[in-house]
Amino acid sequence: MLKVENLCFAYGKIRAVNGVSFELKKGELLAIIGANGAGKSSLMKCIAGVLKAQSGDIYLNNKKIPSSTHKIVRSGIALVPEGRWIFPNLTVEENLFMGGYIVKDRKAGINRSYRMFPRLEERKTQRAGTLSGGEQQMLAIARGLMSNPQVLLLDEPSLGIAPLIVNDIMSIIKEINEEGVSVLLVEQNARKALGIAHYACVLERGSIVKTGTGRELAQDESIIAAYLGGVKGK
Ligand SMILES: Nc1ncnc2c1ncn2[C@@H]1O[C@H](COP(=O)(O)OP(=O)(O)OP(=O)(O)O)[C@@H](O)[C@H]1O
Numbered sequence: 001m002l003k004v005e006n007l008c009f010a011y012g013k014i015r016a017v018n019g020v021s022f023e024l025k026k027g028e029l030l031a032i033i034g035a036n037g038a039g040k041s042s043l044m045k046c047i048a049g050v051l052k053a054q055s056g057d058i059y060l061n062n063k064k065i066p067s068s069t070h071k072i073v074r075s076g077i078a079l080v081p082e083g084r085w086i087f088p089n090l091t092v093e094e095n096l097f098m099g100g101y102i103v104k105d106r107k108a109g110i111n112r113s114y115r116m117f118p119r120l121e122e123r124k125t126q127r128a129g130t131l132s133g134g135e136q137q138m139l140a141i142a143r144g145l146m147s148n149p150q151v152l153l154l155d156e157p158s159l160g161i162a163p164l165i166v167n168d169i170m171s172i173i174k175e176i177n178e179e180g181v182s183v184l185l186v187e188q189n190a191r192k193a194l195g196i197a198h199y200a201c202v203l204e205r206g207s208i209v210k211t212g213t214g215r216e217l218a219q220d221e222s223i224i225a226a227y228l229g230g231v232k233g234k
């Protein structure tokens with residue numbers, strides 16, 4: 001469904017994405033794990049068209065994706081960026097409304113958001129900037145879904161969120177995927193990401209150094225040592 005081939009992006013001399021290739025199949029949840037500065041956000045921004053890759057190709061359903069962010073959203077790819085970037089002075093509902101600018105029936109999208117995130121419905125008239133970190137992340141995900149994407153790109157949804165809420169967010173991501181949305185999940189929280197991912201890639205200094213199923217990588221000694229705090233999970 002989403003195919004990335006030999007993608008390269010550099011900020012001046014800094015090569016952030018260095019020949020990345022992978023495929024996200026329909027209905028799959030693919031995690032990309034990697035340390036700070038590995039190039040995860042740069043990769044996501046290239047796919048969403050926020051950054052223009054210097055070389056390489058990105059295909060959605062065997063067609064090259066358009067070049068502008070706006071057209072990329074219309075083609076069926078939505079990015080929930082790192083740091084959330086909600087509109088703090090707008091209400092929860094207004095934020096959702098903005099996210100659905102390309103769809104005809106925004107009310108249906110908003111209802112779906114509330115079904116998925118009852119907390120957001122309880123807070124629909126609250127200004128988004130006054131939500132807790134976890135609630136803001138839920139809003140950012142719900143807003144991303146408002147464009148009815150085929151592929152949802154999630155950049156560090158667990159960042160800065162209390163551990164208990166991280167579990168809620170991970171279950172919601174799994175649920176979104178089970179409802180048929182293909183998900184590309186970028187996470188520093190490798191344990192959580194591998195726990196829900198069908199497949200995963202490890203990104204190091206802009207390149208993919210390992211791929212496998214979520215389960216395989218969670219059991220891999222070098223991954224455990226480098227990304228899972230040296231402790232084997234269940
Ligand atoms: N706007 C920028 N200008 C110059 N260099 C940048 C810029 N943004 C990122 N970089 C560099 O590109 C590399 C990859 O950064 P990126 O943000 O993609 O990493 P990341 O894997 O998302 O990290 P984190 O886990 O901290 O979010 C880093 O070396 C970073 O310093």
Ligand SMILES: [Mg+2]
Nearest residue numbers: 040041082156
């Ligand atoms: Mg990042």
